[in-house]
Amino acid sequence: SVRFVHHLLKEKDSLKAKAFTEAFLRKSIKRPERFDLQNMLSHKALILGYNRPRKEKRKGTKAKGLNARQKRELKVFEIKPEHQRYELFLPLHELWRQYIIDLCSGLKPTSNPQAVQQKLLKADFHGAIITVVRSKCPSYVGTSGILVQEFKHVFKIITKEDKLKVIPKRSSVFAVEINGFVSHIYGSRFEHRASERSAKKFKVRGTIDL
CATH class of the missing domain: 2.30.30.210 (Ribonuclease P/MRP, subunit p29)
Structure with a gap:
């Protein structure tokens, strides 16, 4: 019947959602083998950890100004x-x-x-x-x-x-x-x-x- 077909489709979508969630948890959690994923899915709310991507440090040295002796040698202030x-x-x-x-x-x-x-x-x-x-x-x-x-x-x-x-x-x-x-x-x-x-x-x- 039509109701039976809808039930099968709904159950199929549920299995897909469950499979997707399990895959997502395995990917998001560090060392997923230490956790019971089935038990975690039984809870209504699940807080996932988030690690900000590390910013790459720019390499390079800061420009240094001339000291007093170098300024005198280069005659910076001479008109x-x-x-x-x-x-x-x-x-x-x-x-x-x-x-x-x-x-x-x-x-x-x-x-x-x-x-x-x-x-x-x-x-x-x-x-x-x-x-x-x-x-x-x-x-x-x-x-x-x-x-x-x-x-x-x-x-x-x-x-x-x-x-x-x-x-x-x-x-x-x-x-x-x-x-x-x-x-x-x-x-x-x-x-x-x-x-x-x-x-x-x-x-x-x-x-x-x-």
């Missing part, structure tokens, strides 16, 4: 004589001016001088025109130019005469003018690299001796 020209750095100066104006929210005549000074202490001065106004070494006084390199203890500037000058920060006071606003910088407070100075907290002092 070639043909590039020691004042006019070449004027575009850098214009970029610096706009950077400072934006940093100081317009640098208006009504700006608070102390607030501006605090921002300048942490600013990047590459491109600024600086002038030595006081120094324990009289030969530095009056020297003016565009700051092209700043190191921990010295400023390197290009003068209008296309001369590269190295000015020690310590024992010198520098003047910086932006839109009529003149700020004096004590070099002893700038004896940090530009990247370190941006994160440093400066204490307010009444006077600073050269």
Whole structure:
């Protein structure tokens, strides 16, 4: 009868499902011979273990940067004589001016001088025109130019005469003018690299001796 045929088909599908499940368990379980698969199939729920595929470690060495000695030997920070020209750095100066104006929210005549000074202490001065106004070494006084390199203890500037000058920060006071606003910088407070100075907290002092 039709019912009998349906029963046979249903039983056949059940056997197929059972065979498939047993095969799947054998494949999924480590060392299936240690388990009673028939007993496991009698439970309603069965938790299977899952192992994430291991990621292959990339082989290769991390690129190492140059040390201080190698940089000196390769003259990484040396400005070639043909590039020691004042006019070449004027575009850098214009970029610096706009950077400072934006940093100081317009640098208006009504700006608070102390607030501006605090921002300048942490600013990047590459491109600024600086002038030595006081120094324990009289030969530095009056020297003016565009700051092209700043190191921990010295400023390197290009003068209008296309001369590269190295000015020690310590024992010198520098003047910086932006839109009529003149700020004096004590070099002893700038004896940090530009990247370190941006994160440093400066204490307010009444006077600073050269």
